[in-house]
Amino acid sequence: MQGNSTKTQLAAAVSLVALLLSGCGSSGDSSTPAPSSKAAVTQISGTAATGAPFSGAAISIIDKTGAVVGQATSNSDGSYSVTLSAGAAAPFVIQAVRDDQTLISVVPDSATATVNITPITNLIASRLSTSGDPAKLAAELQANPGLLDPVKVNAKVDEIVALLKPLLDAVGATVNPLTGKFAADGTGTDRVLDSLSIRITPDSATTANIEVSIKQAGAEGEQPPVVQFTSATATPPTLPAVTASNLVPSGTAVLIADLMQRLTACFALPVGERTDTPDAAATAANVTAPACRSLFVDNDPATFKTNGKVIGYSGIGNGNHGSNINYAFTGIFRNGATGVLFDRGSYDFTRGNGDLVISYRNVDSLGGVQNQALVARLSTADNKLKITGNNYAYDGGVDAYMQLRTFINQPSSDYYSTGYNFSIPNNGLFEKVVVTSPKGEVLTLLPSIGANLLNLEKGGVSLGTSFYRVRSVYADSANSGNPANADTKLAFSATPMTDAELASYPQQSSWKFEYYLKSAPGVLAATQHYRTRARALTIAEFRTQGLANLTDEVIGELKADTAVSGVLNLPFVEGGPADLDWDVPAGALAPTTIKIFGRGPLINGVREMFDDSVAVNSSKRNAIIPCTKQTPADTHCTTSNGVTDFAAGGFLNGFMLNGRDPVGREISHFYATYKLVLP
Numbered sequence: 001m002q003g004n005s006t007k008t009q010l011a012a013a014v015s016l017v018a019l020l021l022s023g024c025g026s027s028g029d030s031s032t033p034a035p036s037s038k039a040a041v042t043q044i045s046g047t048a049a050t051g052a053p054f055s056g057a058a059i060s061i062i063d064k065t066g067a068v069v070g071q072a073t074s075n076s077d078g079s080y081s082v083t084l085s086a087g088a089a090a091p092f093v094i095q096a097v098r099d100d101q102t103l104i105s106v107v108p109d110s111a112t113a114t115v116n117i118t119p120i121t122n123l124i125a126s127r128l129s130t131s132g133d134p135a136k137l138a139a140e141l142q143a144n145p146g147l148l149d150p151v152k153v154n155a156k157v158d159e160i161v162a163l164l165k166p167l168l169d170a171v172g173a174t175v176n177p178l179t180g181k182f183a184a185d186g187t188g189t190d191r192v193l194d195s196l197s198i199r200i201t202p203d204s205a206t207t208a209n210i211e212v213s214i215k216q217a218g219a220e221g222e223q224p225p226v227v228q229f230t231s232a233t234a235t236p237p238t239l240p241a242v243t244a245s246n247l248v249p250s251g252t253a254v255l256i257a258d259l260m261q262r263l264t265a266c267f268a269l270p271v272g273e274r275t276d277t278p279d280a281a282a283t284a285a286n287v288t289a290p291a292c293r294s295l296f297v298d299n300d301p302a303t304f305k306t307n308g309k310v311i312g313y314s315g316i317g318n319g320n321h322g323s324n325i326n327y328a329f330t331g332i333f334r335n336g337a338t339g340v341l342f343d344r345g346s347y348d349f350t351r352g353n354g355d356l357v358i359s360y361r362n363v364d365s366l367g368g369v370q371n372q373a374l375v376a377r378l379s380t381a382d383n384k385l386k387i388t389g390n391n392y393a394y395d396g397g398v399d400a401y402m403q404l405r406t407f408i409n410q411p412s413s414d415y416y417s418t419g420y421n422f423s424i425p426n427n428g429l430f431e432k433v434v435v436t437s438p439k440g441e442v443l444t445l446l447p448s449i450g451a452n453l454l455n456l457e458k459g460g461v462s463l464g465t466s467f468y469r470v471r472s473v474y475a476d477s478a479n480s481g482n483p484a485n486a487d488t489k490l491a492f493s494a495t496p497m498t499d500a501e502l503a504s505y506p507q508q509s510s511w512k513f514e515y516y517l518k519s520a521p522g523v524l525a526a527t528q529h530y531r532t533r534a535r536a537l538t539i540a541e542f543r544t545q546g547l548a549n550l551t552d553e554v555i556g557e558l559k560a561d562t563a564v565s566g567v568l569n570l571p572f573v574e575g576g577p578a579d580l581d582w583d584v585p586a587g588a589l590a591p592t593t594i595k596i597f598g599r600g601p602l603i604n605g606v607r608e609m610f611d612d613s614v615a616v617n618s619s620k621r622n623a624i625i626p627c628t629k630q631t632p633a634d635t636h637c638t639t640s641n642g643v644t645d646f647a648a649g650g651f652l653n654g655f656m657l658n659g660r661d662p663v664g665r666e667i668s669h670f671y672a673t674y675k676l677v678l679p
Contacts, residue, residue, distance in 0.1 A: 040110035051194035053078030091148035132208030132231025186253035217350035306389030368617030450610030533664030546588030600636030601649030
C-alpha cells in the first residue's frame with residue numbers, strides 16, 4: 001500500500017495582525033492575541049482538529065502555576081468548551097489527548113476566549129518551548145511564565161503564518177490559526193489542515209526536528225514538497241509554491257468520515273448477513289450484504305485489487321507473507337471480525353491517477369488496535385468514497401524501522417539501529433526484487449528457504465533480514481565502534497548515515513520496487529512505487545522512545561539455557577511451540593507481531609535460516625509461536641501424528657517484539673542469545 005503523515009492548520013498573510021475575519025467555510029475571529037483591558041474570560045472554546053475532527057480527546061487547561069483549571073472532552077465535530085476554575089491565572093497551555101496522540105495550544109492572556117487545538121498550534125507551541133517539545137511546554141511555563149508573553153506568542157504565530165503562506169494563499173484561507181473560528185468540515189482552514197503534515201520529533205532535552213510537508217497529488221515516484229528545520233532554527237523556511245488544483249478537494253474530510261462509518265456498519269452485521277459463505281473458501285461474489293458491497297467501486301468487491309490481493313477467504317493462514325494466499329478484507333468472512341470499529345480516517349496523499357490514500361484505525365471487539373491504510377476513489381454516481389486498492393500486481397511495502405538489539409549474554413554489545421524494512425512475501429513467485437531508495441541507493445532482495453519475507457542480499461547471498469540498517473550505534477556510549485563490523489550477518493549501509501542525513505529524508509518518501517519473477521529470470525515484470533508514512537527516526541530520536549520488554553522470568557530462562565552454547569536448542573524440552581511473555585511500560589508501543597529466528601537442522605552440511613511469527617492483539621502480553629513451514633523445501637518443522645513441532649537439531653538465537661505506531665513506523669526490541677566478537 002502507500003503511506004501517509006499527519007495534518008496541520010492554517011493562517012494567512014505574513015502579517016498576522018492583518019489577516020482576520022472570515023475564511024472559506026469559516027467565520028472569522030481573526031484578531032491576534034494581545035494584551036487587553038477586557039475582563040478575564042471564564043470560558044475558553046474552539047476547535048480541535050487535524051483535518052478530521054479530533055473528537056473524543058481529553059482537553060485540559062493548565063495555568064502558569066501548573067494547576068489544571070478546566071477539563072472537557074471534544075465533541076464529535078471537534079468543538080470543545082471549557083469553563084475555567086475561579087482564580088485561574090493566565091497564560092495557559094491547552095492539552096488535547098486522544099490515545100497516543102497529544103496536541104498542544106496556548107492562551108497568552110486572560111482575555112482570549114477562542115483558541116484552536118491543531119497540528120499548527122502544536123507547531124506554534126514547539127517554537128515557544130525551550131526544549132522544542134510541545135508536550136513539555138506546560139512544565140516549562142510553570143518554571144518561566146514569561147514564555148507565553150502575548151508579544152512572543154504573536155511573533156511565533158506570525159512566523160508560522162509566513163512559513164505556510166504559499167498553502168494559505170492557494171486555499172484562500174485567512175483565519176488566524178490560533179484564535180480564528182473554523183469548522184472541521186474539510187473546507188477553508190480545515191482544508192489547510194488536510195493538506196499539511198507536521199512532524200515534531202524530539203531528539204534531545206533541548207531540541208526537536210521538525211518537518212512540514214504538503215499532502216497533495218503527485219506522480220508515482222515523485223517526492224513530496226517539504227521544509228525541514230529544528231526547534232533551534234532562528235527563522236523557519238517557507239513552503240515551496242503550491243498549486244491549488246493538486247490539493248485535496250474541499251469536503252474530503254467529511255467523505256472520509258462517511259467511509260469509516262460505512263465500514264463500521266458493514267462489520268456490525270452478523271457474518272451470516274455479510275456473506276453467504278462464512279469462515280470457508282469464499283470469493284468477492286460471496287459478499288452479499290448491500291452495506292458491504294457498496295463499500296467498493298461499482299458496488300462490486302470484485303473490482304478490488306491491492307498488492308496482488310483480491311477479496312476472498314480460504315481459512316487459516318490468510319495474511320501471512322509466506323503464504324501463496326492472496327486475499328484481502330478477509331474479515332468480511334470471519335465471525336471473529338464482527339463488531340470491528342473503523343475510525344480516525346485521515347487523508348495521506350493523492351496518487352497519480354487521482355485515487356486517495358487514507359490512513360485509519362480499526363479496533364476489534366477485544367480492544368486490539370491496528371493502524372492501516374487503504375486506497376479509495378470518489379464515485380460521481382453517489383458522491384461517496386469507494387475502496388479500490390492500489391491495483392498493483394505484486395505484494396510489497398516499505399516502512400521506517402527502528403530496533404534495539406539486546407544481547408542477553410553480552411550486554412556490552414547492545415546496539416540501536418534505524419533504517420527501513422521491506423515487506424515482500426517469500427511466496428515462490430520472485431527471482432529477486434530490486435529496490436531504489438529516495439537517495440538513489442540500490443538494494444536487492446532475494447528469497448530464502450525458511451524466511452517468510454524476501455531478505456536483503458550481500459555478495460549474492462540472502463541474509464537473514466529484510467531490515468536495512470542505515471545507522472547503528474552501541475547503547476553504551478563508551479563503545480564507539482560500528483556494530484556493522486561485529487554483527488556481520490545483517491544488512492548495514494556501507495556508508496552509515498549521520499543523524500542529520502537521516503532527518504533529511506521526507507516523511508513520505510517514495511521508493512521504487514522492480515520485480516523479477518522465477519518464471520522469467522532476468523526479465524523485469526513490474527515496477528511499483530511505495531511511500532513511507534514516516535521517515536526513520538534518528539538514533540537520538542529513537543533513544544527517547546519507550547520499548548516493550550520480555551519479562552525478567554523469560555530472560556532468566558533464556559540466559560540459563562543459552563549461556564554456554566549461545567543458542568536455544570530445538571525441539572524444546574517440553575515440546576510444542578515457543579511461549580513468550582512481555583511487559584509494556586507506560587509510553588511504550590505495544591507489540592502486535594512476535595517473531596523468533598533460528599536455523600534448522602544440519603542437512604548436507606547446511607543449516608537453513610528460518611523465522612516464525614504470530615500476530616497478536618495489542619492488549620496481549622503473551623504469545624505462542626508455532627513452527628510454520630514457509631516453503632516446500634523448508635526443513636525446520638516436522639509433523640508427526642498431525643502435530644507440527646520444531647525439527648530436532650535446529651536452534652533459536654533471536655526473539656523479537658515488534659509494534660507499529662499510528663504513522664506506520666515499526667519499532668522492535670530484539671533479544672539475541674549469541675555473542676559478538678567486538679573489534
